Amino acid sequence: MEFVGGQKPFRRPARRKTEADDGIARCKHCLEKIIWAYPVPSPNARSAAGLNPKPMPLNYEPDLTVGLYTLYNEAPSRDHPRGCVRTGKLARGQVAGYRASGKPTYERHFKTCPKKEDWGRQGKAYSTRDVAR
Numbered sequence: 616m617e618f619v620g621g622q623k624p625f626r627r628p629a630r631r632k633t634e635a636d637d638g639i640a641r642c643k644h645c646l647e648k649i650i651w652a653y654p655v656p657s658p659n660a661r662s663a664a665g666l667n668p669k670p671m672p673l674n675y676e677p678d679l680t681v682g683l684y685t686l687y688n689e690a691p692s693r694d695h696p697r698g699c700v701r702t703g704k705l706a707r708g709q710v711a712g713y714r715a716s717g718k719p720t721y722e723r724h725f726k727t728c729p730k731k732e733d734w735g736r737q738g739k740a741y742s743t744r745d746v747a748r
Contacts, residue, residue, distance in 0.1 A: 639675065644730040648675035650721070652686055652702035653695075667694070672724040673702060682720030683710060 639648050649672040657665045673684055684702045691698045705713055705720065714720060725731055 640672075642672065642724060642728060642730075644733045645728050647724070647728070649673060649724050650675055650686065650700065652684075652700040653689075655701055655703045671702070673721040674724050674727060677719030678722045679714055679720065682722040684721045684723065685713070685718070686721060 640651055641647065642649050651670040652673055653670045654668045656668060660666045673686070674682075683705050685705060686700060686702055689695065689699050689701045702721070710720070725734065728734070
């Protein structure tokens with residue numbers, strides 16, 4: 616068998632599966648089920664990051680005791696032609712009433728991930744990275 620350039624092709628290791636068979640996203644570190652949701656854009660934002668925030672992972676199961684985030688589906692728009700899942704953070708005064716009405720609240724996955732120390736950049740653990748002040 617003749618190989619291109621005379622070398623064997625590089626064999627890559629198998630990647631960890633980050634999506635369940637039913638199409639539900641999973642955390643790439645602990646493989647728990649998560650929901651990716653876009654935060655509501657800030658009306659007072661001065662930067663592009665505040666006007667168009669990145670999605671954040673929320674736990675898949677609702678948390679009725681400590682969760683501060685709500686979920687809702689946004690209608691299709693120019694930026695998201697198929698619509699998107701949005702999340703909003705409740706203020707402390709809103710949480711009790713929201714939960715009393717029977718609506719679910721969710722917690723950020725970073726707070727409950729057992730492997731959150733692996734969520735760093737450049738090979739450093741999250742809690743040991745230098746923070747610019």
